[in-house]
Amino acid sequence: MGEETAVGMWYFAAVAMAAAVLAVVVDAVVRRAHAWWWTASLGAGRRARLPPGDMAEICMANGRFGRTGLYRAFMFSSPTILVTIPEACKQVLMDDEAFILGWPKSTVTLIGAKSFIAIPHEEHRRLRKLTAAPINGLDALTAYLGFIDHTVVSTLQALSTREEEVEFLTELRRMTFRIIVQIFMSGADDRTVEALERCYTDLNYGLRAMAINLPGFAYHRALKACKKMVELLQHVLDQRRAATAKGFPRPSVDMMDRLIKVEDEHGRRLEDDAIIDMLVMYLNAGHESSGHITMWATVFMQENPDILAKAKAEQEEIMRNIPPTQKGLSLKDFRKMEYLSQVIDETVRFMSINFVTFRQATRDVFVNGYLIPKGWKVQLWFRSVHTDPQIHPHPNKFNPSRWEGPPPRAGTFLAFGLGPRLCPGNDLAKLEISVFLHHFLLGYKLTRANPSCRLRYLPHVRPVDNCLAKITKISSHGY
Numbered sequence: 001m002g003e004e005t006a007v008g009m010w011y012f013a014a015v016a017m018a019a020a021v022l023a024v025v026v027d028a029v030v031r032r033a034h035a036w037w038w039t040a041s042l043g044a045g046r047r048a049r050l051p052p053g054d055m056a057e058i059c060m061a062n063g064r065f066g067r068t069g070l071y072r073a074f075m076f077s078s079p080t081i082l083v084t085i086p087e088a089c090k091q092v093l094m095d096d097e098a099f100i101l102g103w104p105k106s107t108v109t110l111i112g113a114k115s116f117i118a119i120p121h122e123e124h125r126r127l128r129k130l131t132a133a134p135i136n137g138l139d140a141l142t143a144y145l146g147f148i149d150h151t152v153v154s155t156l157q158a159l160s161t162r163e164e165e166v167e168f169l170t171e172l173r174r175m176t177f178r179i180i181v182q183i184f185m186s187g188a189d190d191r192t193v194e195a196l197e198r199c200y201t202d203l204n205y206g207l208r209a210m211a212i213n214l215p216g217f218a219y220h221r222a223l224k225a226c227k228k229m230v231e232l233l234q235h236v237l238d239q240r241r242a243a244t245a246k247g248f249p250r251p252s253v254d255m256m257d258r259l260i261k262v263e264d265e266h267g268r269r270l271e272d273d274a275i276i277d278m279l280v281m282y283l284n285a286g287h288e289s290s291g292h293i294t295m296w297a298t299v300f301m302q303e304n305p306d307i308l309a310k311a312k313a314e315q316e317e318i319m320r321n322i323p324p325t326q327k328g329l330s331l332k333d334f335r336k337m338e339y340l341s342q343v344i345d346e347t348v349r350f351m352s353i354n355f356v357t358f359r360q361a362t363r364d365v366f367v368n369g370y371l372i373p374k375g376w377k378v379q380l381w382f383r384s385v386h387t388d389p390q391i392h393p394h395p396n397k398f399n400p401s402r403w404e405g406p407p408p409r410a411g412t413f414l415a416f417g418l419g420p421r422l423c424p425g426n427d428l429a430k431l432e433i434s435v436f437l438h439h440f441l442l443g444y445k446l447t448r449a450n451p452s453c454r455l456r457y458l459p460h461v462r463p464v465d466n467c468l469a470k471i472t473k474i475s476s477h478g479y
């Protein structure tokens, strides 16, 4: 190497080093400027009560600042408190006066300004009571059990007769979508249901994507899907109103009927756009998570022969006790599925499909001794709670038996949330997932095309091949 080349290399290395140092210094200055900008107005007293953190755009909370459970950061252009421990999550989730929802604007645009994620407190309570009652509690769900059972059986039959491999997740999302559509707008024609289902695929990719409204971006496609969905739902609503005006009797009351008829204390009814936003939200929340969890529970059982054998034995026992005259499953049978229920709880813990949720403080609040200032956003990290070894020993082990015994301490299991915003579809979700697993365990096998397929984490964790697999019927077991 010539002397000149060596000098050149040293020079290059020195410049690179200086650039790196400068980047670190600029980064530190920007962090301090951020921190100063957002905290200066709080005054020294309130500032001193803030949780640790440095208002950087991304905060490596737990590791960097010790186990305080609350950290401050700067996310989605807002000063934010991240909450990662059960007691603090519980306090925030239970208090819907001090903490309203705080979803990013881009999410509200997609899900609807008149849906639960954006309507005022009182309106939320009123509409939640109306819509949650028909799907909450096992007695209310009796009305849907026959349809769920029938849909599951026909889905599995159809999948197992397909020569080629199928995208198991896609098929499950379709199945759970058909179930939620039946509950919310029974009798919708197949073309509308399929068109809506396609829209939801685009909507979901956009929900947790960067809000860039330019062709080629997921958010742009999601906005287009939303527009189409509103048109489709408006058409169904118009048809429903026209049929009612002509006096055609409805075979049974579904959620759309309830939303059309409901009146507030002044006798006012919901406008069409409010009904549509509610439908957009419920149809979305009502099928995506259930479809994903059904897939993961099936996959985990296939991957763990002991768990599969135990779950199958429980279902065989239930089958032995079903009288020959009974058609399909009953709620009594479902109540006996104790181990299967643990498998589902473990799947929702293990996958934390809804890994984070968003709130905003309406006033200064102290949580775990730290101040959450008025107006600041709050992110509740359910995944951190579910993977904390001090709460769930060996969190990376899929172990349904950890749910044996008394119910978990409040706040340690947040898969369905908690408090006034607790998922109103939790019983429905568990019922439909159980019915699917019941039939699957008794008669089918899943053979994945790419068992160690790479995962995609947003919007929900899933294999990139959507769980491409062959479904084989291995026994007819009474069905």
Ligand code: HEM
Binding pocket: 116, 117, 128, 135, 281, 282, 285, 286, 287, 289, 290, 293, 348, 353, 354, 357, 358, 414, 415, 416, 417, 418, 420, 421, 422, 423, 424, 425, 426, 428, 429
């Ligand atoms: C395994 C399946 C499911 C999981 C893991 C799940 C999870 C959750 C969680 C964590 C929340 C609370 C969010 C928060 O506090 O900000 C929630 C809310 C909600 N879920 Fe579910 N969910 C599931 C199935 C369903 C189903 C089947 C429905 C439809 C009937 C549904 C409808 C909703 C609605 C409407 C909300 C908003 C409630 C409100 O703001 O008052 N979910 N869900």
